[in-house]
Amino acid sequence: MTGGNAHSALNGFRAAWWLPGGHLQSLRRKFGPGVTVAQEGERLRLEDGDFIDLAWVRPGGEIAPGDPVVFVLHGLCGCSESLYVQALQHHLLARGIASVAMNFRGCSGEPNDKARSYHSGVSADADQVFRKLRERLPGNSFHCVGYSLGGNVLLKWLAETGGPVGLDRAVSISVPFDLAQCSAALGRGLTRYYGRYFLGRLQQDLAAKKLRFRETGNEAELALLEELGPLQDIASLWEFDDRVTAPLHGFADAADYYAKCSSLPLLAGISTPTLLIQSADDPLVPAASLPDPARLPENVRLELTGAGGHVGFFAATGSRLEQAAADFLVC
Structure with missing residues (x-):
């Protein structure tokens, strides 16, 4: 592809010797330790009356006209406080770059106001x-970074819009390009423990939303959740998507949802300069589901490392991920 930083911080990446394998790399990112950054919250109302919470980090407390702004999308069961989001915002702050992390519906620690929530295709x-x-910052350049589920949302959005007006560059990280393959992987081997974790979190969020609707008298939205029927017997992420995600968001079933929201078949339609950062040992993303570099458009580059896990990429000197993403965006 044209543009970008040819000397990526991930060139020749080698995992720290004490974090071998995709599982340890992935768990290190999840459980830390990690840096934190002071975020300023903001609530936006959406056209359907629901809300989304943002987390801003502004160098010097303000954003001057012409300054770049990085828009950040988190992953499944993540939020703006996830360590990987804060690590990026911390790195950008050190470079004098503003950022704003978007919490998907219901991900900011408070149930959203609608029965619908978020999923891998909420572009x-x-x-x-x-x-x-x-509209608020018309004189500023924007870039976007999406992690895992948020990366799939980002790529789908880029393809659908032909490149959002005002978005200059994009980076996706550890994306489940083929949702069906990745969902199946979450039910096999050691990776099934990740699937159980995600399922438990999603079930907890759903229960909290039902309780919130009962307490606030939101009968119309509660009825939509009750129509789903008993859900205690759901045993896999695929089944959750089939019985909850799909009906709440207008899909026929899990297969229909996966087919319509997977970013893999859409990559050829991306016109925005985009970097895809993936690891061959990602336990959540099977290597067979990765895109063929030869079939990507010239403006899209796949950076595939042999190690790094899922949103890991920890070398002996620390994480290389934030520098690699930032270098591409603001080279």
Whole structure:
């Protein structure tokens, strides 16, 4: 592809000797330790009356006209306080770059106001929030970083819009390009423990939302959740998507959801300069589901490392991920 930083911080990446394998790299990112950064919260109202919470980091407390702004999308069961989001915002702050992390619906520690929530294809929410940001900061350049589920949302959004007006560059990290393959992987081997974790979190969020709707008298939205029927017997992420995600968001079933929201078949339609950062030992993303570099458009580059896990990429000197992403965005 043209542009970008040819000398990536991930060139020749070698995992720290004490973090061998994709599982340890992934768990290190999840459980830390990690840096934190002071974030300023903001609540945006969406066109359907629901809300989305943002987390801003502004160098010097303000954003001057012409300054770059990085829009950040987190992963499944993540939020703006996830260590990987804060690590990026901390790194950008040190370089004098503003950033704003978007919490998907219901991910900011408070149930959202609608029965619907978020999923791997909620590009319309990202687009709506981005348009509001652009209206507020028309003289600024924007870039976007998406992690895992958020990366799939990002790539789908880029392809659907032909490149959002005002978005200059994008980086996706550890993306589940083929949702069906990745969902199946979460039910096999050691990776099934990640699947159980995600399923438990999603079930907890759903229960909290039902309780919130009962307490606030939100009968119409509660009825939509009750129509799903008993859900205690759900045993896999695929089954959750089939019985909860799909019906709540207008899909026929899990297969229909996966087919319509996977970013893999959409990559050829991306016109924005984009870097795809992936690891061959990612326990959540099977190597067979990765895109063929030869079939990517010239403006899209796959940076595939042999190690790094899922949103890991820890070398002996620390994480290389934040520098690699930032270098591409603001080279």
